[in-house]
Amino acid sequence: MDNFIRLWQESGINQMEWGTFTMILVGLLLLFLAIRKGFEPLLLVPIGFGCIMANIPGAGLAMSAAQQAIDVGGAKVLADLAEVFGVAANTSADELLKLYKSASATELAAAHKVALDYGYANGMIYTFYQVAIGSGVAPLVIFMGVGAMTDFGPLLANPKTLFLGAAAQFGIFATIMGAVGLSASGLMDFSIADAAAIGIIGGADGPTAIYVSSILAPDLLGAIAVAAYSYMALVPLIQPPIMRALTSHSERIMKMEQLRPVSRREKIVFPIVLLVLVALLLPSAAPLLGMFCFGNLMRECGVVERLSDTAQNALINTTTIFLGLAVGSKLAASSFLDSKTLGILLLGVIAFAIGTAMGVLMAKFMNLFVRHKINPLIGSAGVSAVPMAARVSNKVGLEANPQNYLLMHAMGPNVAGVIGSAVAAGVMISMVSAM
Amino acid sequence: MDNFIRLWQESGINQMEWGTFTMILVGLLLLFLAIRKGFEPLLLVPIGFGCIMANIPGAGLAMSAAQQAIDVGGAKVLADLAEVFGVAANTSADELLKLYKSASATELAAAHKVALDYGYANGMIYTFYQVAIGSGVAPLVIFMGVGAMTDFGPLLANPKTLFLGAAAQFGIFATIMGAVGLSASGLMDFSIADAAAIGIIGGADGPTAIYVSSILAPDLLGAIAVAAYSYMALVPLIQPPIMRALTSHSERIMKMEQLRPVSRREKIVFPIVLLVLVALLLPSAAPLLGMFCFGNLMRECGVVERLSDTAQNALINTTTIFLGLAVGSKLAASSFLDSKTLGILLLGVIAFAIGTAMGVLMAKFMNLFVRHKINPLIGSAGVSAVPMAARVSNKVGLEANPQNYLLMHAMGPNVAGVIGSAVAAGVMISMVSAM
Amino acid sequence: MDNFIRLWQESGINQMEWGTFTMILVGLLLLFLAIRKGFEPLLLVPIGFGCIMANIPGAGLAMSAAQQAIDVGGAKVLADLAEVFGVAANTSADELLKLYKSASATELAAAHKVALDYGYANGMIYTFYQVAIGSGVAPLVIFMGVGAMTDFGPLLANPKTLFLGAAAQFGIFATIMGAVGLSASGLMDFSIADAAAIGIIGGADGPTAIYVSSILAPDLLGAIAVAAYSYMALVPLIQPPIMRALTSHSERIMKMEQLRPVSRREKIVFPIVLLVLVALLLPSAAPLLGMFCFGNLMRECGVVERLSDTAQNALINTTTIFLGLAVGSKLAASSFLDSKTLGILLLGVIAFAIGTAMGVLMAKFMNLFVRHKINPLIGSAGVSAVPMAARVSNKVGLEANPQNYLLMHAMGPNVAGVIGSAVAAGVMISMVSAM
Amino acid sequence: MSDTLIQQGTDLMLFGMGSVLVFLTLLVIATVFMSGALNRWFPEAEPPVERKGRSSSASASSAAQVDKKKLAIIKAAIEQHRARRR
Amino acid sequence: MSDTLIQQGTDLMLFGMGSVLVFLTLLVIATVFMSGALNRWFPEAEPPVERKGRSSSASASSAAQVDKKKLAIIKAAIEQHRARRR
Amino acid sequence: MSDTLIQQGTDLMLFGMGSVLVFLTLLVIATVFMSGALNRWFPEAEPPVERKGRSSSASASSAAQVDKKKLAIIKAAIEQHRARRR
């Protein structure tokens, strides 16, 4: 009988709290959006599933061994852990958890050993998080794969579209000001690192957002990743009204010159030029842009097809699976069900909107100077969200003029936006670390 | 001349002991069974090869750095290690090895550092074991791949076959009693954790068996994995006599109704329902069933084909290679050449036999109540051993009635058996940990 | 304004030193050789790119957390690190770096924790190096893949070609003497471990060279890997003059008997025989040859096609990417721009030349005894450099006699050379460790 | 000790097997309920066919009578194609 | 504190956006220069076609008019071929 | 020291090269013995053909005369098929 009581006590229903239950519903919602509505399914299916698994009460899949020891350990375990943190033996579990979260590396290692000795082990998804995101490797490997899938041809044919990709990054920085403002006005409580991590949602680039927030604001990573991927999926809803509001019909029907053919050599040399420029000017962006250029060079150089194929397939897929599950581990009730998440969701959509607007306005501004005019509709593609934003440019263009195919033209600012947000990420990580 | 003497002293022949030699023969036997007799070659080829490599005398491939230091280190090394364990400097190597095996996490870390300082390094297969099995990740990743290869259609068309999968798990629990009985009668010396790990052989599911024994009885892991995979390969020999003995000819020729078509939506929602049920009721089974459901959802949801493909191919194959080699590392003479192994082999076949019998009997029992009768031959498929057991049901059915194709019907209990043994595994891990 | 000054101070141009700049040029040169000249691109593209990334000033991608803390940390950080190493708090960064490089495992772990507490993290490529090469795993996994791609048929049809593979390894040992001589004469300063690692270049086998030098001389790994792969690419230039000089026209036009067909069983049993021989006689070669045989057995046994496919594709490609980048991390200015590198490049080409010559001479020597004469041109293939050296044999043969196809005959010594250098690697690691 | 061990084994058997049965019974109920609910309230408009990504298997069976010789030629072609790609 | 935070945010915005613009401007210059240099001094002899490894896509489009029935048969054959290989 | 170093190098050369020669000689012996034993006591019934998993290559060569145009069409079809699957 004792056994049944224990099994029941241990069962999910009994341990379920309101927050946990809500997070499981959030996970189901993410799965619904991904599967039924087609919201960036490659990431949101693993994230949604990881969210549910991380919130299974009593399973502790997203907890470290030490966290589990604190969570379910008896008085003796807690006393040993308290000794590690240098506090009284009867310190409460809640208090120990706080100490654990602010502990030094030495204390963490010691607490881990105590937990191991009592038979606790790191939860599965916690392990995935440490290996994939904590080490910083998974977003970089995905960026390498993205590089191996990216064709810089349209950008090389029309390099001035890089300016559109630059302008659209203003969404990132405006959002930082928004977050700082919310914080200054006392509505929310974001640090400058939090604000920078939230801003990167405006980069409209999943791996960049995960990379930056894993460094600057790991607690917000779950909400930021969900916001970034969700809004990327919503680009076809968010962008068109802004694009129409800022352009006249005559601008929208403008046809662009056909792109010149780009030679294979240009495509090979471009990632090297970009890497050298990064090396000379912006070392803080080197991990992201280095891996991106490396993937692209493997693609274009033509002599390592098998490496390029693996980077585009088995390797990026494997990494995506574990990255997604690991992101799910940051969707715990305690951090997600917070007013901050609302702020993140609100600021995220503003970031997308401002980025879109600035891209369009920059195109109009450039048209004051350049000879070969740019259809302002391709400016919105500068937010990245590859290839969705470019398709939106194309679609809105076709609405105005059924003969006006803008897709290839929009691919230029689209990939420029990836470079732009990686640059912004590097600058922010470097500046915030020094603040 | 000294050099030749040293090389000779170091060579395998000189260091070879009787046990090591026997284990190399065991490895060769496993390779023979796998390659020539087709015994589950995907696992037994790596396991057999890993067994030979782990037993190469003097190479220490399956040893940690500290074990090697203890094994071949001079007096100074041993004295330093003795200090770590808090014993006298002249403690013998054998004594230190015992202390090492029961050491705390802190002592292990310190011993590792001492060994590193003396230039010892973890053996290759030891590393594979730690990364693949010690972390618990490899069996889970394989389970994810198995989920991505599993079609729940036949089960959804006839959900009551889940009972067959449940009944067949009695093989697990009866075997636990057998192991406990052997222990109580003084013939063997199994702890309750050992008994549970041995029982799981009856689950007829490789990754589940490895996962459970890596947690409950790592020392028996090698023998348990070998027994599990060998008996899964022997299912066509073990099951038919039992099936024939427990059924009449008229039962065997019974035709079953054709399965109804199952909609895509049912297939998508089923893994989510299963996950939620696990979350609510059985958090201890969450890692295994969670990854299984995740793999299956990736397969069925239709929007992440590339992730599903990778999970079914590159990822599961890579994991299988390292898992197999790692299992081989637990086939060391000291633990395998023990009367316990005989017990495990004996209990394993009993587990399969009881599971088969209970599946068949449950089908006959259910026929007392249900309208659409079940051919009892598909009950035996409830042990899992996918897809071998289902094929055996089909074959025995065809013997009795050449028009009676039971394969699809048997796939239902077959995959139900996978769920059933994962549930049993979760319950056992949770109960034994608390004992 | 401060921000701009800081960004500028942090930027690459400002921090660039002469050596770093040179190394970036070296990386670009490697990329040029790989892409434009086809020098072993699968390895040299990642190595070249890794070289550039590792030398980006201020990014610290190839540095551990502690190295970065020493490099850029303030007085407080340095004082804390000094405490770890047990020196005065005002010890200079240069001094600390030296202490770090010779620190014990315990000190390293403590320094790492201090660095983490100050917010430093391991650089990306440093992480790749630790995981891929520091653990020893990547070269072994590549060796497994190479085994899975190797057809031992020609070798089995004519086993005496193994002697050619043995003779060509004299290049390795002669080079050791050369390195020792340079050192004894005071021109360079190589330890015996350095000499052995340099000698292995003569093995003409990339993963073996990386494996050996990661164990014996990690500081020289970059130069050794670059030399090994470059000279493998230069085999068509290095070998023919030597081959022509040592053979007469009548020898070169000699036709060899057609190879007998080799049965599938022989191919299956051969890797097992080789493994057993290694196990009995040469445990120190067990990691390399074990994984090689394992890959080959997976290929030949015919029952694990899917594992073999993964070993030959996704797995080896993934490993190659990270191995290459990781090798790049050892191309830092401080270690590469050293007279030792010149010595390594010089000794490397000598090693190839001597290996080639010894292979040819051994063939001529064997012809004094054997009935079925051997065309001495296939002797040069014994250096390995698979399959380039075999193709060179074929080409030089065709020059002398347009009907004389030696390719299949040369594949025998070619793969024998792989075995030979792995054996030499094992012997050297074992002997040097004991010296 | 051996008494306790047998006790523990019995506990494990009874409560373990019980849990398996209870859990799978609940799963049967949940599955039946799910299938009923989906087929009633969210029936698939089209008849339940294989999903898009695999629709080719349908055409495969419909074209199963592709004659063997043609198939051999195509296989050869595929192999050549692959060989060249490497 | 909140004053400082706004100050920090402003700094981040101004210098961050500035860096992005400056960097991408330099990239435009470098790209234009690179393309000019390559096309002038190292023009590709052949017209810029797709590289070898993908040339098959060219033949794909040229043969796009392969009739649908033939395609169905071939697809079926491929599926059979694959299914057998498993 | 330099004396010792040369001594060490000489040792390494002599014993290293010796080991390589001895090991490979034993391998020659073992291989010859193995091949003899297998071909004598366990001859393969069938002539040594390629193994099953790759038998398709046999049909590939036998059908090597598939005309080029047909191959181009098939390749195009395969590409279309793949493109659609994505």
Ligand code: NA
């Ligand atoms: Na962007």
Ligand code: NA
């Ligand atoms: Na089962």
Ligand code: NA
């Ligand atoms: Na060699």
